[in-house]
Amino acid sequence: MARRTTIYDIAKELDITAASVSRALNNNPKISESTRKLVIETAAKMNYKQNKLALALRSGKSFNVGVIVPRIDSNFFASVIRGIEEELYGHKYNVIICQTHEDEKREFENINTLLNAQVDGILMSVSSISSQDFSVEIDRIIKRVVEKNVPLIFFDRKKSIEGVSSVTINDFEVSYLATKHLIEQGCTRIAHFKGNQFLEIFKNRFDGYRQALIDSGIEFDENYVIETRSTIVEGANAVKTLMKLKSPPDAIFSSGDFAALGAIQQLKSDGIRIPEDFCVVGFGNEPFTDFMELPMSTVNQVPLEMGKMAAKVFLERINKTGNLKASNQVVLTSELKIRESSLRAEVYK
Amino acid sequence: MARRTTIYDIAKELDITAASVSRALNNNPKISESTRKLVIETAAKMNYKQNKLALALRSGKSFNVGVIVPRIDSNFFASVIRGIEEELYGHKYNVIICQTHEDEKREFENINTLLNAQVDGILMSVSSISSQDFSVEIDRIIKRVVEKNVPLIFFDRKKSIEGVSSVTINDFEVSYLATKHLIEQGCTRIAHFKGNQFLEIFKNRFDGYRQALIDSGIEFDENYVIETRSTIVEGANAVKTLMKLKSPPDAIFSSGDFAALGAIQQLKSDGIRIPEDFCVVGFGNEPFTDFMELPMSTVNQVPLEMGKMAAKVFLERINKTGNLKASNQVVLTSELKIRESSLRAEVYK
DNA sequence: TAAGTTTGCGTAATCGATTGCATTTTTAAT
DNA sequence: ATTAAAAATGCAATCGATTACGCAAACTTA
Numbered sequence: 020m021a022r023r024t025t026i027y028d029i030a031k032e033l034d035i036t037a038a039s040v041s042r043a044l045n046n047n048p049k050i051s052e053s054t055r056k057l058v059i060e061t062a063a064k065m066n067y068k069q070n071k072l073a074l075a076l077r078s079g080k081s082f083n084v085g086v087i088v089p090r091i092d093s094n095f096f097a098s099v100i101r102g103i104e105e106e107l108y109g110h111k112y113n114v115i116i117c118q119t120h121e122d123e124k125r126e127f128e129n130i131n132t133l134l135n136a137q138v139d140g141i142l143m144s145v146s147s148i149s150s151q152d153f154s155v156e157i158d159r160i161i162k163r164v165v166e167k168n169v170p171l172i173f174f175d176r177k178k179s180i181e182g183v184s185s186v187t188i189n190d191f192e193v194s195y196l197a198t199k200h201l202i203e204q205g206c207t208r209i210a211h212f213k214g215n216q217f218l219e220i221f222k223n224r225f226d227g228y229r230q231a232l233i234d235s236g237i238e239f240d241e242n243y244v245i246e247t248r249s250t251i252v253e254g255a256n257a258v259k260t261l262m263k264l265k266s267p268p269d270a271i272f273s274s275g276d277f278a279a280l281g282a283i284q285q286l287k288s289d290g291i292r293i294p295e296d297f298c299v300v301g302f303g304n305e306p307f308t309d310f311m312e313l314p315m316s317t318v319n320q321v322p323l324e325m326g327k328m329a330a331k332v333f334l335e336r337i338n339k340t341g342n343l344k345a346s347n348q349v350v351l352t353s354e355l356k357i358r359e360s361s362l363r364a365e366v367y368k
Numbered sequence: 369m370a371r372r373t374t375i376y377d378i379a380k381e382l383d384i385t386a387a388s389v390s391r392a393l394n395n396n397p398k399i400s401e402s403t404r405k406l407v408i409e410t411a412a413k414m415n416y417k418q419n420k421l422a423l424a425l426r427s428g429k430s431f432n433v434g435v436i437v438p439r440i441d442s443n444f445f446a447s448v449i450r451g452i453e454e455e456l457y458g459h460k461y462n463v464i465i466c467q468t469h470e471d472e473k474r475e476f477e478n479i480n481t482l483l484n485a486q487v488d489g490i491l492m493s494v495s496s497i498s499s500q501d502f503s504v505e506i507d508r509i510i511k512r513v514v515e516k517n518v519p520l521i522f523f524d525r526k527k528s529i530e531g532v533s534s535v536t537i538n539d540f541e542v543s544y545l546a547t548k549h550l551i552e553q554g555c556t557r558i559a560h561f562k563g564n565q566f567l568e569i570f571k572n573r574f575d576g577y578r579q580a581l582i583d584s585g586i587e588f589d590e591n592y593v594i595e596t597r598s599t600i601v602e603g604a605n606a607v608k609t610l611m612k613l614k615s616p617p618d619a620i621f622s623s624g625d626f627a628a629l630g631a632i633q634q635l636k637s638d639g640i641r642i643p644e645d646f647c648v649v650g651f652g653n654e655p656f657t658d659f660m661e662l663p664m665s666t667v668n669q670v671p672l673e674m675g676k677m678a679a680k681v682f683l684e685r686i687n688k689t690g691n692l693k694a695s696n697q698v699v700l701t702s703e704l705k706i707r708e709s710s711l712r713a714e715v716y717k
Numbered sequence: 718t719a720a721g722t723t724t725g726c727g728t729a730a731t732c733g734a735t736t737g738c739a740t741t742t743t744t745a746a747t
Numbered sequence: 748a749t750t751a752a753a754a755a756t757g758c759a760a761t762c763g764a765t766t767a768c769g770c771a772a773a774c775t776t777a
Contacts, residue, residue: 023516025763036727041765049766051725072425072486073763076732081421083464083485090450092672097446101439104467113485115432116463118453136432136462137421163415167372280659305655310629312661323441374733385757390735398736400755422733425762 024065032061044069075137084333085133087117087126087143094305095322096144099174102326103142110334112139119146123153127160140170140333145178147248148217170336174329175320176218184336184346186329188353190220193318194227196355197272197300200316202235204361205368206270206298210243210261212254212282214274224274224302243268249275249303251284258282262289269297270361276301276308276317283315283360298361304354314358321351373414381410393418424486433682434482436466436475436492438525443654444671445493448523451675452491459683461488468495472502476509489519489682494527496597497566519685523678524669525567533685533695535678537702539569542667543576545704546621546649549665551584553710554717555619555647559592559610561603561631563623573623573651592617598624598652604634611638618646619710625650625657625666632664632709647710653703663707670700 026040033040035054042050043058075081086103088096104114115138117129126146133141141164148154158180164171165182177185201209211228214221225244232239242264247253254277261268273279279301283293291297293313301308304319332347339345375389382389384403391399392407424430435452437445453463464487466478475495482490490513497503507529513520514531526534550558560577563570574593581588591613596602603626610617622628628650632642640646642662650657653668681696 026765027763037764038728038766039726041763042726045765047766049725054725068480068484070425070486070763071484072421072430073732074765076419076421076425076734076762077764077766079732091440091453092443092446092450094441094443094446097441097443100465101441101467104440104465108467113481114465116449116453116465118450118457131417132462135417135420137419307656307659310656310661311659375735376733386734387736387758388756390733391756394735396736398755403755419733422762423735425732425764426734426736428762 023070024062024067025070026067029058029061029065029067032065033057079137080139081137082111083113083115083136083138084140084142085115085117085129085136085138087119087129087133087141089121089144089146090118091116095175095303095320098322099144099326099329102323102328103330104326106327106330107334121146123148123157126157130160130164134164134167134169138169139337140172142172142174142329142333144174144176145218146176147215151217154217170333172329172332172336174325176220179219182346184332184348186325186332186349186351187220188320188325188351190223190353191227191230193353193355194224194272194274194302195231196227197302197316197318198228198231199235200355200357201270201272201298201300201361202231202237204270204294204298204363207237208240208243208266208268209237209270209272210245210268212247212249212257212271212273212275212278213244214246214249216246221274228272247273247275247278249273249277251277251281254278254281255285256281258285262286270299271297272300274302276303276305276315279315279317279360280307280311283311283313294359294361294363295367298363300355300361304356308356309358311360313360316358316361317356319354319356321353324351372419373411373416374419375416378407378410378414378416381414382406428486429488430486431460432462432464432485432487433489433491434464434466434478434485434487436468436478436482436490438470438493438495439467440465444524444652444669447671448493448675448678451672451677452679453675455676455679456683470495472497472506475506479509479513483513483516483518487518488686489521491521491523491678491682493523493525494567495525496564500566503566519682521678521681521685523674525569528568531695533681533697535674535681535698535700536569537667537669537674537700539572539702540576540579542702542704543573543621543623543651544580545576546651546665546667547577547580548584549704549706550619550621550647550649550710551580551586553619553643553647553712556586557589557592557615557617558586558619558621559594559617561596561598561606561620561622561624561627562593563595563598565595570623577621596622596624596627598622598626600626600630600633603627603630605630607631607634611635619648620646621649621651623651625652625654625664628664628666628709629656629660632660632662643708643710643712644716647712649704649710653705657705658707660709662709665707665710666705668703668705670702673700 026037029040030037040058043055119125171183173185177187213225216222229239245257247257279299283299301315301317304317308315308317328349375386378389379386389407392404468474520532522534562574565571578588594606596606628648650664650666653666657664657666677698
């Protein structure tokens, strides 16, 4: 391996010291113009490239940020990461990706790995939490991150922890709107696929749904609420359960697109007409929702904006060394996309 | 910022030297059991975490690999990255993500950034190339990477460069199969949406398509081949052009799913029946292809396997220090997924 | 020309960990 | 008890860059 040129190599070449080379390359005023020119030329000639590792060790800044997501191959997370990368690119930061696969253990490991790698910040979306015990443990390690003063920014799946910034969408409001929309379409028995209630976003979606019912004078019925992960299979199973009720629902507001898709597939194979007999609204605006046989109503979580905003919050935090405890809770406005799966012709209402 | 504990802190605490602490923590045999125990306990108590930056500087191994993709928010690339991350996770490597947005300039920049960050390897899918000049320039910088002996592995969008490993799919063969399939369905005037011909994968897809025609005794007609990027708009426009021909085609084999989708949408709005009047096969197996009104035939590029394989090739390369020049060209078998957009009932053939 | 000021550059410490070599301590053998 | 061998530990260099400090040369100014 041809060893890479260092400032010492340049120094030797010019018979000066590495210190001068460093100064020449860093716009340090304590160097003569002539030497600077010489160094810069020689550096170019020798194809010198600064070793960021050495710089990072010395300066304490690695110019890497860690991003922790449950998985990367979902449109939402991939888009958020795209946003983060784009925003940070101009600021010379690199993005290190970690996946948890919704596994809390992996979450600890990832946080530790990133801290050991001396990242300058961590942007994360927390994993589904399987138990209160884990929740407590995660809180503990997160507090360690905060104590170390490593900027931590949650996006989407946040936890409310003092001193930690977050970027989320208006889950409650948009869920409220979605449910209201179903009511306006004439639906009266609206079911909900709720997500893991340890996660605030899913709690908020559930709350928004319930509040909309209450405000519309519709009785809230627990039997219409099923906890599902957002997969086609679980959505199909959930809707099967629902349709066995004495008084089955006539609409679903799902907290995830895939569960909604599973429900639609199941309903169709049962001969139920959508949207005439049954309306469905999903959540996430996965690309497929727009290309389906029946385009699905859903919520656009503005992932690109979310990623960019999370990156911006990180950059702000980095740039004000004082005022360390200030945390920043950004709430973006999401977009209810009404499509055919929940849009009834007037005659059906 | 509470400074992180270092081995020197532990050394001071126990009144020994950092060297001994290091040995104790690294299973070095030149240390007594008693000291080792003491050090390990104290390290735990003081919440010591190894600084990977210092280790990387000293050892020359950063345990980071760079991944360069045109964009991360496509199902294909996101899945490949997932595969890479999963495979490398167990080997303690981290993944740094870079996007080029199909911009050659960004591609240079990203390669340089990664080299400066001292990554232990680069896995990349090259960007669309806008001109021969750029192609030459990219070749030059890639050769620099090879000279520096930094492992470089192409996946999917490879370039043929000596000493560089690659993981691809059998683009020619599967395109041949897809075209043959269309012929078997009774299609006789098969068009092709080809991609950027500077990229081998698109060239291979085109060649596979053409060879299948020739081998089936169908005349190859240049007018049936249109270069498009894989977007809905370009696909729709391309099919408009095709349908204006004196003898319009009765099938399309598209080198991308989105262009195929655009074509289908356009054909439908023109009242053309699919698959009865017109068959379409895409490429990429984007999730939406399975959830469309008419599920689309396409090619599953096995991105997860591709990512894992690329990571494996990297690991192999790392682990054999000798035999440096050996490169590894892995070709995975992709899967033609025949769905309704190209599957005619017997009566129509 | 003497004194003070500025400029340019070298010396050496630092970031945190590892490791070859030297030295000390312990153990074993006679 | 003596000595050799073995084990444990310390010393100091190293990875590559930055920077406070100090010294010497050059430049001002009177």
